[in-house]
Amino acid sequence: MPELSISGISIKGISAAVPSNREDNSTLDSISERSRNEILNQVGIRYRHVAEETTTAADLCFSSAQKLLEELNWAPTEIGLMVFVSQTPDHLVPGSATQLQDRLGLPTNCVCLDINQGCAGYVYGLSVMSGMMRSFGIKRGLLLVGDTITKIISKEDNSLRPIFADAGTATALEFDADSKERMVFRLGSNGSSFQAIYTEAGGFRNSLNEDSLKMKSISEGVSRQANQLNMNGQAVFTFGLSTVASEIKELLKSEQITEAEIDYIVLHQANQLLNDSIMRKVGFDKSKAPSSLYDFGNTSCATIPITLATQLREELMNSRKTMLLSGFGVGLSWGNVILTTENIICPKLIYY
Numbered sequence: 001m002p003e004l005s006i007s008g009i010s011i012k013g014i015s016a017a018v019p020s021n022r023e024d025n026s027t028l029d030s031i032s033e034r035s036r037n038e039i040l041n042q043v044g045i046r047y048r049h050v051a052e053e054t055t056t057a058a059d060l061c062f063s064s065a066q067k068l069l070e071e072l073n074w075a076p077t078e079i080g081l082m083v084f085v086s087q088t089p090d091h092l093v094p095g096s097a098t099q100l101q102d103r104l105g106l107p108t109n110c111v112c113l114d115i116n117q118g119c120a121g122y123v124y125g126l127s128v129m130s131g132m133m134r135s136f137g138i139k140r141g142l143l144l145v146g147d148t149i150t151k152i153i154s155k156e157d158n159s160l161r162p163i164f165a166d167a168g169t170a171t172a173l174e175f176d177a178d179s180k181e182r183m184v185f186r187l188g189s190n191g192s193s194f195q196a197i198y199t200e201a202g203g204f205r206n207s208l209n210e211d212s213l214k215m216k217s218i219s220e221g222v223s224r225q226a227n228q229l230n231m232n233g234q235a236v237f238t239f240g241l242s243t244v245a246s247e248i249k250e251l252l253k254s255e256q257i258t259e260a261e262i263d264y265i266v267l268h269q270a271n272q273l274l275n276d277s278i279m280r281k282v283g284f285d286k287s288k289a290p291s292s293l294y295d296f297g298n299t300s301c302a303t304i305p306i307t308l309a310t311q312l313r314e315e316l317m318n319s320r321k322t323m324l325l326s327g328f329g330v331g332l333s334w335g336n337v338i339l340t341t342e343n344i345i346c347p348k349l350i351y352y
Contacts, residue, residue, distance in 0.1 A: 005185075006184075010179060013068050014309045014346055016309040017167065017349070018351060025039050026046060031221065043293070045297045051148040056088070060169075061145070061146045061168035062103050064146075076106050079141060080136075080141060081111045081136075083129055084115070085114075085145040085301050087116055088147045088148045089114065089116075097112035111138070113128070119197075123325055124187065127335070137175070143171040145168075145301050146167055163297060164300070165298065184338045190333075193239070197231045200227070201227045214226075236270065239328070244328045245278045248326055259288075263323055265284055265323070268303050269292055269306075292307040309346050
């Protein structure tokens with residue numbers, strides 16, 4: 001698709017929250033020592049924060065938003081748009097956005113939307129927020145992005161359990177019609193490959209029944225129910241190296257931006273080997289791709305903002321940075337954006 005360019009929208013702050021409960025892959029006794037070493041050295045993940053049974057993505061995003069509003073000194077009544085991006089909402093009906101509107105004390109005329117998106121969800125959320133704020137003249141908005149993805153992963157699935165974790169984030173955006181700041185997006189999807197990352201049962205195509213709740217052995221060390229997450233890791237890896245890398249190059253080429261003009265490429269945090277390979281393919285040094293995998297694992301739609309809020313916090317707070325953000329995965333979908341931040345507010349990480 002052609003690029004979508006939106007001017008006048010700037011990021012004013014980013015905050016993130018993770019559950020206090022932390023698991024250590026180096027002591028995970030359900031997998032062999034060899035597998036533990038591969039997860040640490042190739043995938044790049046040691047620690048994962050896992051939500052308690054009663055903690056939801058909305059809770060983590062609420063905590064992040066509350067802290068961010070406080071540090072920005074923004075009144076909740078000033079928020080005209082709030083978008084909640086998640087695949088793990090509090091309820092099937094209604095969406096979580098309206099409940100978050102009430103919890104945060106946002107005005108009743110605040111536009112509230114839920115978006116069901118995963119790995120590309122942060123970039124998609126930014127595109128929806130910036131487009132609506134620009135079109136409708138909304139001065140201030142909140143983008144809440146988070147998942148408690150571990151709730152749909154089998155504890156007997158050693159292919160996925162050591163990878164995924166939970167987090168919730170909040171991003172504050174502001175519209176200034178006179179600002180020359182631009183966000184340039186390049187988005188896309190290939191739904192023919194949706195089964196690369198999906199849950200077979202639990203929706204309304206294949207509803208829950210006695211059979212879908214049975215634990216089934218898939219392979220050695222991998223057992224799951226039909227309503228739990230299934231991922232074809234090789235298909236996702238191939239997708240990242242082909243489609244994602246080429247889409248990043250196309251965006252840079254279209255905007256005539258060189259490596260020297262990009263301070264950082266912040267990639268979805270799925271796999272360190274994959275991310276290093278993408279950076280080589282687009283011709284950037286991997287030092288320009290900060291990683292939060294070691295400490296936080298794959299937090300689904302929250303990986304990009306949690307990387308910004310933890311790995312680049314001091315730089316974002318104290319300087320101007322031009323970045324390319326790239327989310328990719330579930331759908332299969334991808335979303336890339338080039339944007340600039342300057343001296344934004346980044347509260348310290350919240351442990352919920």
